[in-house]
Amino acid sequence: MSGAPVRTQGPPAGTLKELSRPGKRAFSLPRLDVPQVTVSAEFARAQAAPLPEVAEVDLVRHYTRLSQMNYGVDTGAYPLGSCSMKFNPKIAETVAGLAGFQRAHPHQPDHTVQGALELLWRLERALCEITGMARATLQPPAGACGELTGLLIMRAHHTTANGVARRKIAIPDAAHGTNPASVRLAGYEALHVPSDARGLVDVGALEKLVDEDVAGLMLTNPNTLGLFEEDIEEITRIIHGVGGLVYYDGANLNAILGRCRPGDMGFDIVHINTHKTFATPHGGGGPGAGPVGVREELVRYLPLPMVERDDETGAFRLEHDRPDSIGRTHGFSGNFGVLVRAYAYVFLHGGDGLKEVSERAVLNANYLAHLLKDALPLAYPQGRPMHEFVTTAKQLKDAHDIRAMDVAKRVIDLGFHPSTVYFPLVVEEAMMIEPTETESKETLDALAAAMRQAAAEAVTDPDLLRQAPVTTPVRRLDEARAARQLKLRW
């Protein structure tokens, strides 16, 4: 296999603006059937907005061509570590388009949206069962927003329980960038916790670092190296020992579905990325959804409104009367359309199917790691990977001046989307690989062959890698120029 699986043919890609001709139009509106009104000069727009003027056929061909220059999960394997880019079932799109969901107005009264509210209620129950939490808000529209929501809950807990919010949140050095950024937005300082030689939290160092100024700890498990934090009970005990709370970043939940639960490990607050674990399409960067579950004693702080069920009548309602709530974290009730898709995924699989998801995800990662490890060494070879693993191109860099990004770019020419590169930051020349459960053995064999070929060519023909990719609509782009000579609009 060779050649990038995106379109390279056809005329050069101009912008829609370049297709614009005065007098062309795509829009059609009904004839105005009420008296015209005039907007007073005080408020009126003086000059028409300089938007492009195109016909509908121009629009269709332009964006169809752009779509052909884009790689999605439907195009092929997408082994971005930490992103869980699994297959997105088509039925999820069908059900999200049902009029009762897609055409429901968010200000409709509760009695007219009983179906939507029941869906949220059932999904919340399932997510709580999966994570071992008491209740969950489905409102945060993405994982990072879930993190901030969880930290604001921590803040409310400490302020209420101890009279002070405390100052610091501990985070491992291998954490996602959103963690420290969320910590600051919640009014806390990040306290960095080192990893040990195993690639796990250095428990001794953690114990020395934390004191009663620490509001909590944020952790993924498995961690960002794809390794299970075996000392998790000790870690949560240490944090609870100083009165802190432990936050589970759900980025890697796909590894443990039905095998173990954050609540049973001692976590107090959990967020879930539905676009990772529950296959809601990532949309080229979003929308996501970042539900947050909490232990019983933190339920009072969850955002408002919450979906409640009247046990006598069975009627569902959006409850706004929650005096201890941290408040609203989204304009309405979150990315409902995404949650419909997550619901479809969870209940298609059921409890048994979700367990199979994590089994196959971990099997795929271990198999791929096995196929790659002599070509691209594992960063932490002594630990068994869970759903993802980190290899390093350090040897190629030292011996042949070939960097992880060069390997990634060559993999593009060999027909695949490459892995995540340069993350986590604690591994030099990191290549972080997550195949997910929906890649077949044949695909993994082909992906491994491509990556092994690229690593071999780094030795035999390094220029091939430095020049790559050559089969894509554009070659390597000048990012320094983009940042220096800002051109952010036409």
Add this chain to the structure above:
Amino acid sequence: MRFAPHTDDDVREMLRAVGLSSLDDLFDQIPTSVRVERPLDIVEGVSEMEILADLRGLAAADRHADEMVCFAGAGAYDHYVPAVVWALAGRSEIYTSYTPYQPELSQGVLQALFEYQSMICDLTAMEVSNASLYDGATALVEAVNLARSTGRDRVLVSSTVDPRYVETLRTYGRGGGYEPEIFLAPGGRGGSPEITRDVAAVVVQHPNHYGILEPARELFARAHEGGARAIQVFDPLSLGVLAPPGELGADVAVAEGQVLGNHLSFGGPYLGIMATRMDDVRRLPGRIVGETVDLDGKTGYVLTLQAREQHIRREKATSNICTNQTLMAVAATVYLGWLGPRGLEELGRQCAAKAAYAAERLTQLGGVELLFPGQTFFKEFALRLPRSAIEVRDALIERGILAGVPLADEGGLGLLVAVTERRSREEIDRFAVALKEVLA
């Protein structure tokens, strides 16, 4: 229903390759004390046709804007979504892709976002737009964070800003260390906020929560005299007829972009729009796409100014946002391409004319009057009813009309009515007749 494509032989062969004898062995490193030894208490998996039946059942329990005539607004509007929008934004090469970290494989999404940023600038007369935020309310939070990053502290918000936006600000303000302060707009618009040296931002919604046009130029000039940033919450579909934020003097313009080709979808996924002046480009949160060239000098697009972002700057980033609402931004781009300048203007004229006609018809009924008489509105207006607005709304739902959104204040008598280009004269007349019956 399962989606993992392995055969039983594949599983055996793969286990053998990695030197394990069972799938359970893959999870050996999990301490036994934290394992779940029972099946998850979630019903057994079902087939595709069963999940479809389940979800059809739930969806059928909802009323919706295809079988009710929708006059509800207050931040989410029943504008028409042309077929072309999701025919294109729904192409799976786009909707099943990740954030464009590998630009050579992502030119489609990157160029579409560049076009989105460009069209938002065309629309607003602002100088730069980011590539989307979550929704209008959280975009306002980011705008306030931008204003407060200048070192000033206080945030003054007009009493005519959507209360959901204020609630959202209040939530995140607890982390940011501020409490939004409300200044009164007597008569439903205006007001005279006092801009002291510690005021970071003055927030005005125009058209405001009640649909009324604000004296935005004066309020923004006042903010600037005191050295504060002027933040405008705007309605993108008002800008075919109303002067854009950039001309009114706004420093930061934020909006709910649902109206640009996105479905009502019970409140999300929507689109947070944020545009500023170039002076503030390095304070902008979120992704920004820039044009550049490749090794051969060919034009291409990349994520740029990433030194602002969380994956590079970590705790010093301008925001924690990572996943945004790219797909909704792509839909908005196609939608704005469909409208063009003349469609935008015609749509704005129709909304204004139909809202004016509706207000005229409804206030002819006994006891029904405008909450703020004499004020100019765009596509939405507030009524004072002679009876509980919640009761009236519920009674009208029984007649197939979603009459609007009851206002929290005004003794329960206020009803906010929105009229988009989709509403016909006949539907508005039907609304008036039904309201008359309900009030009789």
